[in-house]
Amino acid sequence: MSAIKIGYLLVRTLAKPVANSIKTQAKSHPNFKAFCIGVAQRSHRLEMTLKMKFLGYKTEKIRPLNDARAIESGANFLSEAFVFSVAASVILAENWRSRVTAKNRRNYVDDALESLEEKNQSLTELLEETRQMNQTNEDRLKQIENDNMQLRGLLDEVLSVSMGLKRHTEYQQQPTMIQL
Template identity: 40%
Template structure:
């Protein structure tokens, strides 16, 4: 029951992050200090991606890269911020799911260990009880081996406990 609710909440959180990212993109170009900051980020990102593309296509990378105009830089930075926000929310949701699953597995493993310990303790107790019973049986055999309950009966629990009187034979399986 808990797992579907957590997954549904995670999905809702990721879905709600998209309008927040859109709002962040809209407000990014309005504030002057933030605007200057994101223009620098957009220009650095533009230089990096252009150099990567030129390397990928085998072209020279030591050339001057023309900077983006201010509006394109703001739009590129706002898009980058929006995508980064959505990606961060999705990544945080995945990390949360993995940690929750790991905690759940750790709890299950701890329960299994406790059950195994209980089984081992019970096995040890039973082994001790069996040993005590064997000792008691041995004591009883020694104590009562001298008693004769029936003629021809020699002892308690011995192999010859049911010795046959002389002259009789035990039936054999053919």
């Protein structure tokens, strides 16, 4: 992240010599010189018209700038516009990068939450299945205990009738029940 910011700072720093190059090119190339003069004259007219309106003066005919001053003004305007556009593009690029980073972070968090919710749902289902199996096992154990008691009673009846022995329940202690 800091490398990106250093890169942005480097681009902004390199924009200043490019702006100075624009100023020198405006004086030497005829087509660029004419373009700078046109930009400067329009800028001068706009500036003077706005000044007159804001200060409350009558709108008068605006005299154009001389060529030397127009070239200098136009070159300054273009170089400043270049530096401004570089700075604005750096700011926009940083804003875009931070939005992408935040979006990726949100997507990661959303995916992690979705994964946790699915895991929680599966664990809840597993817990419910375990409870049902436990309840089924407890019901089976109670049924086996009841069957055991009936068989013991039946055995006691058979032994007492056939041999005249004491009842089984009279000489043995009842088994202890284990609670799960």
